[in-house]
Amino acid sequence: MSTALSGPAQSIGTQMKQGVEACFNQVNDTGGVHGNTLKLVVYDDGYEPDRCAANMRKLIDEDRVLAVIGNTGAPNAIVSAPIAREKKTLLFAAATGAPILRPTPPERYIINYRAGYDQETAVIVRGLAEAGIRPGEIAFFTQNDGYGDAGYNGAIRALAESGYAGGEKLPRGRYTRNTVNVENALATLINAKPRAIIMVGTYKPCAAFIRMAREFLPDTLYVSLSSVGSLPLARELEKEGEGIIVTQVVPPPETDLPLTAEFRQAMARNADTVSGFTALEGYIAARILTEGLKKAGPAPTRETVTDGLNQIRDLDIGLGLPITPDDGTHQVSHKVWPTILKNGRYAPLNWSDLRKQN
Template structure:
């Protein structure tokens, strides 16, 4: 016969479960993480890539017994790269599914509307696929931890390289998405030019296009009508409109250089451009997908085992590496992590060697793990390192 105290304890446990008062994101099924990203629509390649990379690493961890015996579960929601869809999907994951954290969410305009939700619910937004400055405040926002380098760092690498190649600041132009993403990349390029003493950067030609559209002609006309024909155009967009713009611009500017930030989706851009892709430059925030590095080798093996025949690409590699670092934080958080504990554990990691040649770093004053930028140039269907010094020869 059960004792009165035992019956009381059992009733209390049942009541706690019924009222939803158990620790968020911890269940018999495991630890729940959320991903809100475009899985359909014109930016779907980016969302699918992040999901493939994250799920490949989580599958590896789960096959080995999980984290402290708990399986990792990724709950994925499709926002089609539209802020009005991203906000309710994020709210549902945080409030109803009680995820431990968001991981790998795609996009700047979507992050702008979901960040207040993460702050209000004190839930981490980790490893977002964006380099926007709004997620890189000083001092850092407690509920934002980034994996990748910023758009400021990417465009700074472009400006540095172009000046080294012999292109003058006044010979640059910009073509950007007309929203927070395009604004972030453009601001980074302007800032880099001003750092080199070019005070008239805002007067450079700047064409724009609308998010989730391929209406590039007005933006192209703005650049073609500029008093100085550009020799290089920095593009801050997604792969579809970027490809359309490059194809059209080559007709009037056959010798111009086209440079894209990593968010463009490198493989998708190559696929869109096909035989017109040679010479296009893309800055990457992860190493080359064929690099002789332990982390990249592990990624390739995980993708082959768990991603149903998906081909390696820079987007899924970023998802995989971001997930690998996140798991380090989960391991440090102990067997029963809560939302605050995971943040504390990640920021307490310090230097972490994932097998990338250089350590990643996180701390209370540094919420961005990697500062690495790898400029690449498409050559014969491959992504090769850029030799800025000999670029124009």
């Protein structure tokens, strides 16, 4: 894994790492896979593509890993995918919905767990319409890189599919990755007085933006994609986070599902871990990869691990949806869970309830 363990996105990478490790520890405690102990090798890339590329080559060439799991972010996916393809090494469950990892037809060595940004933004656009917000009343706050562009372009496509052709003319403010310099982005949006702002960023700049924006736009809805880092966003904002909407690509960790119960139990073993959405995503990814390793046999190789994952059909891991990685899309889940921050916790969102408030 190459992920952000330092810098403004470190909580996202740390939670992804903790979720994978919690699963691996559970498996190892029961004898591993075919007697083999699972080990996660992790390098910090600080959410910077150049460092991620170096880490990918080190993981594959020097550490000789069987697969790479849980890399964080669209900018890093842009450099990870070609290396995985070149080295014929599985890149599984990257923590991003970026389209670059979802080509048609799908590629052998790239398999995703989570819903794509196109799917998340489609849910947001439909939801805002249900809440009584017209397309022309939407604006965007995005990271100025491949991540921000991927989420923004997904929303523009969703708007076009809904019949609105003027998406590209809607106000858009941007900020530089790994900074909280959001003032210029806010200045771009204030005069438009949008009723909803779709945010495609990480938690620190999004929190800084929301705090400033609410002084000028107190009645605006602030809606973010899952990759923001839900729990750290809530911590950054504290009481100022009330009413923030975040789409999720896993169910709430408190959900009464067999898998979420196992996850909570696994995370409780280490007092330094946090049982949040991102950690659950890592845990789910590791559970699925473990099943692929079982199918790969007692002497796995990169090719047999990739084959093993692709051989999984309608696997039930207690998540409430059948797991089939090789479903024609190389994406395990297509589901999105909208949530709203209330009293410091994320609750399931019914978009029509917002219409009553507005």
